[in-house]
Amino acid sequence: MVDFGLGLLAGPPKGQNERFLTDLDATLAQLKGSFRSIWMTDHFFWDGEPTYEAWTVLSYLAARYPDFEVGPMVLGQSYRNPALLALMAATLQNLSNGRFVMGIGAGWKEDEYRGYGYPYPEPRLRVQQLEETLIILKKMWEEPGKLSYRGQHYHIAEAWCEPKPEKRIPIMVGGGGYTTMKHAAKYADIWNYPDSPLDRYLERQTILKRHLDAIGRDPASLRCSWFGRVAIGKTEAEAVARGLSRVDKWTPEKAFVGSPPQIAEQMSAFVEKGCDYFMIDIIGSPDPEVLGLFTEEVIPALNGA
Numbered sequence: 001m002v003d004f005g006l007g008l009l010a011g012p013p014k015g016q017n018e019r020f021l022t023d024l025d026a027t028l029a030q031l032k033g034s035f036r037s038i039w040m041t042d043h044f045f046w047d048g049e050p051t052y053e054a055w056t057v058l059s060y061l062a063a064r065y066p067d068f069e070v071g072p073m074v075l076g077q078s079y080r081n082p083a084l085l086a087l088m089a090a091t092l093q094n095l096s097n098g099r100f101v102m103g104i105g106a107g108w109k110e111d112e113y114r115g116y117g118y119p120y121p122e123p124r125l126r127v128q129q130l131e132e133t134l135i136i137l138k139k140m141w142e143e144p145g146k147l148s149y150r151g152q153h154y155h156i157a158e159a160w161c162e163p164k165p166e167k168r169i170p171i172m173v174g175g176g177g178y179t180t181m182k183h184a185a186k187y188a189d190i191w192n193y194p195d196s197p198l199d200r201y202l203e204r205q206t207i208l209k210r211h212l213d214a215i216g217r218d219p220a221s222l223r224c225s226w227f228g229r230v231a232i233g234k235t236e237a238e239a240v241a242r243g244l245s246r247v248d249k250w251t252p253e254k255a256f257v258g259s260p261p262q263i264a265e266q267m268s269a270f271v272e273k274g275c276d277y278f279m280i281d282i283i284g285s286p287d288p289e290v291l292g293l294f295t296e297e298v299i300p301a302l303n304g305a
Helices: 019-029 054-064 084-095 110-115 123-142 178-187 198-215 236-244 260-272 288-304
Strands: 003-007 037-040 069-072 102-105 147-150 155-159 170-174 190-193 225-234 256-258 274-284
Touching: 019 225, 019 288, 037 054, 054 069, 069 102, 084 123, 084 155, 102 123, 102 178, 123 147, 123 155, 123 170, 123 178, 147 225, 170 178, 178 190, 178 198, 190 198, 198 225, 198 260, 225 236, 225 260, 225 288, 236 256, 256 260, 260 274, 260 288, 274 288
Parallel strands: 003 037, 003 274, 037 069, 102 170, 170 190, 190 225, 225 256, 225 274
Antiparallel strands: 147 155
16 A cells, blocks of 8 residues: 655745645645645745744644644754654654654755754764764653763763653654665664655665665565655646746656656556655645546556556
């Protein structure tokens, strides 16, 4: 069975704050029963475009939409103290009755770091920080009593995380860097690679499998997922026009584009290689005709296959 999640925009259209929730209400009413989850990006700004803070949105979504799991796509590990992040996640997991997924990555958007006054270490150090964050998260969620850990970048000293998550929090590590995928192989339940054509996805997946083999982990125990955009129409030309109507950095080479049979064929190629979870921003939502093309034609074709 292939799972689907809805990827959200960073914020509302400029000057139309009410659209964020009205469009989302309309979209999710149509996706209920077909989609498993909702995903919010973790960014501070995009060249002055409206941008909501991810954790605030996730907490609100978990309460407003009880039929869906929620998760960040993906948290920048640098933006929140790892111990505090562990407690935040444990809290949301318990209050949502186990519907939170911890999506996390090394962080990358330099202008956000600089703009908000965060240090911006070189990539090698950010990836080291990611591993230490993952270690602290798992310790605080799984180990009893007062907890201590000292890494090169982060530490905790007789810290508590109570109550523990009543349901285990799945971890999704996002990114395609060699060492990031090594951390995914060691710590994660789901690996995600965004905005990628099939050949690039398979190239990174091959590296991931080498990491899994090196630690003796069954590849079937780590889900492979994809995050990006879908431009769908009754015809390919209609789909391309719909996609190009968006003002963000949408490119057809990094998305699923076409009629329902074409989209199903493109996604099936990923499914055949082990990707079974698609977190997607469907361009044109909440138009019922657009969403219906996906839910009524693409999903049955994929799961029927």
